[in-house]
Amino acid sequence: MSSTHAPAHRERTTTIPAIVVRVLFLGAVLAVAAFTVPLMIELKQWMWLSVMILAAIAIFVLYSTKRFVPGKYLFPGTFFLVVFLITPIILTIGYSFTNFGDGTRGSKEQAVDSIVANSVQQTEDSTWYNLAVATQGDPVEGPFTLFLVDPETGTIYRGDETAPVQEVPADEVTVTSGFVTEAAGYTILDAREVNTAYDALQALAVPISDTSAVRVQGANQAFEGTTVLSYDESTDTLTNSQTDEEFTVGKVGDSEYFVDADGKRAFSQSWLQNVGGSNYERLFTNAGIAKQFGAAFVWTLIFALGSVLLTFVVGFALALVLNDERMRGRRLYRSVLLMPYAVPGFISLLVWSNFYNRDFGLINETLGLHLDWMGDPTLAKAAVLLTNLWMGFPYMFIVSTGALQAIPNDVTEAARMDGASRLQTTLKVVTPLLMVAVAPLLVASFAFNFNNFNAIQLLTEGGPFLPGEYTRGGTDILISMIYRIAFGGSGADFGFASAVSVALFALTGVLAAIQFRFTNVLEDVN
Incomplete structure (x- = not known):
């Protein structure tokens, strides 16, 4: 009897916690959906609203029953793929058809x-207030709320750009020397913080009525003015x-x-x-922009291919040398060669940028040169490739070492017995076998360097720039040129930058497809 009832008892004790966890999980999903859906409707975020509703429905369908077992495991990865990869791509494509930017x-x-x-303009009878700037968010970005004290009556007011000025009960704030110094739920900005955010505060106008508003004047004063428009x-x-x-x-x-x-x-x-399609039309039909895009594309190809080839040749050569069992101290040499890979990339780039200084840089001083590395476009390109070689060859060295050690010794010994020299064995036997394992990584390395923003921005900042040229510098690759378009000093133009990003995405995909097509030839080596 006991043996027949024991399994049923164990099933009841294990399913109750599972049911509780399931109910709590689904309840949390429902609570999040109930909170975010109205907010997204109010903000008119229709795409994210669709993602939220579909995700909530999928979670309830998959996890409220014991069916759809494969879907329970596939859903999390699919959901995050859509949220963090597919949706940003769709948004970028959508913005490329808009004028999204500053203003x-x-x-x-x-x-x-x-x-x-x-x-809003000041008039002769404008009322002046003692001003305190407060925020419930970031002291620099805002949003900001103005606390106003009428110096004649002592009446306290509060308002922001979304809520008209209204009177505040005296017990909700603390007033010292005619200024609000504390307010529940708000952080009062000090003089330094007000000065930092002054540009944003100058653009702030808190409405009083349809024809009047309050504007900030100085660090601690505001006035009530009349709207002219x-x-x-x-x-x-x-x-x-x-x-x-x-x-x-x-x-x-x-x-x-x-x-x-x-x-x-x-x-x-x-x-x-x-x-x-005006952004795309501007990209491909505007002679100046098309020329800049073409020049950046050519240099991007040279930079990506050059970086991959140089790092692979040096890494492979060092791996071959240190793979010889007759060489002593191989572990020490390998450890030393991995040091550039262990240093964070941004630190290496900033250090190397100092090496290229024309007057007191390490390279010029050591070699007795006086080259203007960062002022000459050709030298700047050479500097970028040299620095990327220093940062990239340890990775290729690791990859090549692993691939070499995976090649059986019998293969090389058989080639030597057939009369092949060491050079012939390396070129005609070892290299093709190694490329089978390394070729996909070379494709990935090419794609990485094709969009290697840090290597350009931290080393040369895209320069040097020709006189009157601000969109593309001598070492700008496509991704850094897009950054300059989107966040340049002449004003952000996210719509056009998105169009260039879509074009770059298509180019990267085509080039990767071509490279993978050529790497398929290596399958015959096996």
Whole structure:
């Protein structure tokens, strides 16, 4: 009797904890979905909303029953693949068809509110307030809240760019010498932090009514001003109340702006818009940009191929030498050769950048030269390849050493018995066998160097630059040129940078496919 009831008892005791864990897990998923779905709807994040809903449905279908066992194991990896790889690619492609960038990031409603708010002007009867800047987020990025104290009445007000100014009960804040010094749930910025964030605060206008707002003036003062501009939604126009000038929506370039009567752009602020394929048209039809893209592409190929070939040749040669059993101290030599690989890459790049200094760099001083490594485009390219060789050959040395040790000694001995010299054995027997294992890694190394941003940015910052040229420097590869377009000093242009990124993604895929096609030939070696 006991033997027949024992299994049933064990099944009950093991399934109860499993059920509890399952219920808690599904409850947590439901809670996260209930919290994030309304937030995403409010922010109009439709793609992430779709991902969240589909993921929640998949989790409940897979983990609420004992069926779909393979799906339970496949789902986590698939989910993270979609979230961290597929979705960013889709977003990048989507942004490549927009004008997303500085001054064009938000909606049209946000652009209108910003233009109207920035038209606030001080009048003779403007009220001045003692100002304290607070935040519930980052002291530099914000968002910021203004705490205002009327010096005549002592009344305390609070407001930000999304909430109009309203009176604050005295018991919610601490006022010292006429300024708010503490507020529940807020961090009050000191003078240094206000100075750091002053550019953002200058653009901040806290509305009081449809015709007035509060603007920051200095580190601890603010004034109530009158908005000069007003927006008429029915006619989609902005009107200046002082001059009666009317601004309508017009197209300037690829984007819409509010323009004056002559069709000229009246304000720098615009909004996120779909511009179709104009970014791609600009990339491939604009002679200047197409030339820069082509030059960057050619140098990117040279840089990637040169880095792979140089590091492989040096790494393979050193592996061959240290694979000879007659050589003593091989472990010590191998340890020394791995040292460049053990040093963090960004440290090596910063150190090598000092080596190339024209006046007191180690290379010029040691060799008695006076070469302007970072000022001459050709020398700068040579410096990049030399530095990448130093950083990359230990990896190829490790890979080649492992592959050489996997080749049976019988193969090389048979070649020697057939009369082959050591050089012939290495070139015609060892190298083809080694390439079978190493070729896929060479393809991966090429793809890595094709987008090796750090090697360029930390060593040369893309320079040297020709006079008047700011988009591409002499050593800029495609990825660093994209970075300069997206975050350059002339203003961020994420839409165009996304288009270049899509083109780069396609080029990388095509080149990788071609390389893998050629590596298939090596399968015949086996």
